[in-house]
Amino acid sequence: MIFLDGLNEAQRKAVNHHRGPLLVVAGAGSGKTRALTHRIAHLIGHHGIDPTNILAVTFTNKAAREMKERLEVLLAQNVSLAQFGQPFKTLPIIEQRQLRNKIYQEITKELWIGTFHALFARLLRFDIDKLKDPEGLSWTRQFSIYDEKDSQNLIKEIVVQELQLDPKRYEPKKIRWAISNAKNQGWMPEQLESETGDKRGKLISEIYRLYRRSLAANNALDFDDLLLFPVHLLLQNEQIRGYWHNRFKHVLVDEYQDTNRTQYELIRLIVTDGSSAKGFKDWSDRSIFVVGDADQSIYSFRAADFTILMDFQSDFGDKEPDNLTSTMVKLEENYRSTSNILEAANALITNNSERIDKILKATREEGELIHLTRCDDEIAEAEAVVHRLRMLQAANHNSGWKDMTILYRTNAQSRSIEESLVRWGIPYVVVGGLRFYDRREIKDILAYLKVLINPSDTVSLLRILNVPKRGIGKTTIQRLSDAANQLGITLWDVVSDEEAVKSLSGRSSKGLIQFCELISHLKKKLHYVPPHELIQNVIEQSGYASELISEATDESEERRRNLQELINAAIQHQEENDETTLEDFLASAALASDADDKDTASDRVTLMTLHSSKGLEFPIVCIVGMEQGLFPSYRSLDNPSSLEEERRLCYVGITRAKERLFLFHASERRLWGGMREPAIPSLFLSELPETLLKGEIPRTGGTSLRKENHLSRLTRVDREEPRASKSSSLPSNAVRKLNAGPSPGRQWNVGDRVMHSSFGEGEITHTFGSGQKISIAVKFSGMGPKILDPRLAPIQPLGNT
DNA sequence: AGGAAGCCGTCACTG
DNA sequence: ACGGCTTCCT
Secondary structure (H helix, E strand, C coil), X not given: CHHHCCCCHHHXXXXXXXXXXXXXXXXXXXXXXXXXXXXXXXXXXXXXXXXHHEEEECCCHHHHHHHHHHHHHHHHHHHHHHHHCCCHHHCCHHHHHHHHHHHHHHCHHHCXXXXXXHHXXXXXXXXXXXXXXXXXXXXXXXXXXECHHHHHHHHHHHHHHHCCCCCCCCCHHHHHHHHHHHHHCCCCHHHHHHHCCCHHHHHHHHHHHHHHHHHHHCCEEECCHHHHHHHHXXXXXXXXXXXXXXXXXXXXXXXXXXXXXXXXXXXXXXXXXCCCCCCCCCCCCCEEEEEECHHHCCCHHHCECCHHHHCHHHHHCCCCCHHHHCCEEEECEECCCCHHHHHHHHHHHCCCCCCCCCCCEECCCCCCCEEEEEECCHHHHHHHHHHHHHHHHHHCCCCCHHHEEEEECCHHHHHHHHHHHHHCCCCEEECCCCCHHHCHHHHXXXXXXXXXXXXXCHHHHHHHCCCCCCCCCHHHHHHHHHHHHHHCCCHHHHHCCHHHHHHHCCCCHHHHHHHHHHHHHHHHHCCCXXXXXXXXXXXXXCCHHHHHHHXXXXXXXXXXXXXXXXXXXXXXHHHHCCCCCHHHHHHHHHHCCHHHHCCCCCCCEEEEECHHXXXXXXXXXXXXXXECEECCEHHHCCCHHHHHHHHHHHHHHHCCEEEEEEEEEECEEECCCCCEXXXXXXXXXXXXXXXXXXXXXXXXXXXXXXXXXXXXXXXXXXXXXXXXXXXXXXXXXXXXXXXXXXXCCCCCCCCEEEEECCCEEEEEEEEEEECCEEEEEEEECCCCEEEXXXXXXXXXXXEEC
């Protein structure tokens, strides 16, 4: 059976799993994607499961695409061997193509593989009109999906227009964030109100209530609704729930450690048909198969909860010890990284307390040591990274730019690095900046399409009413909106009524009537013209194209190219999903992430956040900004569980590396345009075994402070070639031992005075944590309190006053 | 009605 | 230092 070929024992056990619950604890680089893909192929090819009975949840759209791709290859290989008795690759090209197409038509096309958001947006397209809302709100199947910006605009309108509050005091962004949190907990406005007692909380609940009404009036959903609405629908409608329960008999979830309660509910409702997970026993024709690694849970900020993973067995299993039930498989062999890299990652993560015990075993050679570089500031750091990459590229012809990645904690850090890359003419790509679908011209054209499908979508209508210019100004729009509000009808109802338009706006009525003609003309084409052609029509007939042409600037040229790219995207979407609709295309545009459409083929260095790097691997990985307050983030310094999440993030970063790992930190950094701030090496650096490190290892503690600063200035940026590694400037272990680690017997108490090498004298105002891992807050004169790790900070006790 | 100029906040991670 | 937004001017 080819689906089991080349797998290790644990992987084989996972792939062979047929019915019932199974948790696959899969460490970094242990072949979990392989296990998932092979299992789906095995279900279909071996157990004869109908592809329509499978639901597979991936973490990104890109992962979904790749999984389908791999599945096609696997299944084609299987058919090829069975029918023709030879490997797929040896078939004539034409037969290869025919076979691939057959597999697509009969199998992969039928599979529901995608992110939670994409899959459940699709489910809602079937049944959203049957949703019973407690307030009697309703939506139709033509609903729009609002991105974060659209949602914030809606909230801003509520704050300013309806409540007449100051949007600076009540920032739409923060309110949206609070509402999003509530939705992720599964709370409606009433529940949010009862959870938060204070005045502001009450107001936010009220805005939440108005925001929901506003979304309904626009026939629109935000990202959170895409998960929350299906939960309500499945809870309240037995018939619909029964349908999806019977349809999806085999459910697979990747990155299970990063699911939140709402997502868990969706899975539970489908798998158990509404009964409790513990109470569900009939596994005769179904399975739930989840894959994850608690050590890689890095999304608590959007309510991900890895205890869902930790509880999986007691939840879906029967609480027997595992060797009796076989509801867990551990993949512990790492095929990705050298053993040095792996050992460092293992050492780091043992500092966390909340874990499933798991040791990642190396299968590869020792490899190079991990290289540490200390730099003066963020500019020197950028130069040092770029220098390092240039050396690697020059020294090793096997390393192209595409083998290298630079990872950082925050997006803002990319700027200085980009400047250096540009200066040295190194090709690079930034993942996670401005999404393609967030560009102004793209959003404009998509807004036209949304209005065509969903005339209630006032946010989109307002966006395009005067784009391109039609002489419809602010006052006209205000008048029309007021009329719509007073009459309780949509803006479109007013705009499309010629009489109303004429009476309300003498001067701009011409432009408005022209606009309505355009829309009704395009609407006629909606159902018999393919999406890409309709997009083309919108671009041309709206006058958007001619406006860009007459502008004739570099910028307008760029916009035209982007619009062409949009047409291409629609064509591609059609090719990949036949029988697709414009609604489908718009949904995929709304749910696309920046990482999804980056081409990985071209030879460029990749820049991204540590979060975005999840699931990827690179031969050469550089992590920059390894400093207290930056990574780990300052928000985590006084919160043990956040600090553990930061550590997991670091673990994720380290385990992306296959061959070489380079860590950088600066001794001074300019933070958000303000003044330069001295920076202290990251706690995580001190948690890596020194035997695995080379380069300038930050020595910590108070005693040899002056000497250290002197030394670091002399050896600031390492300009050695990689091959000169044997002569690295590793300080003697004796010295490091003396200075690093907990100072035995040293107590830090509130009220103690300390001397800091850069900040001068200060007083401890708070202590956090206990035992060896403590942080202290120190008030120095002339600045706010500083949170420091006494093991790392260059401080000396002065005794208390 | 529409453009230009200055102003202000912003920097956590994301589908 | 950046871009989006307000405000002012025509």
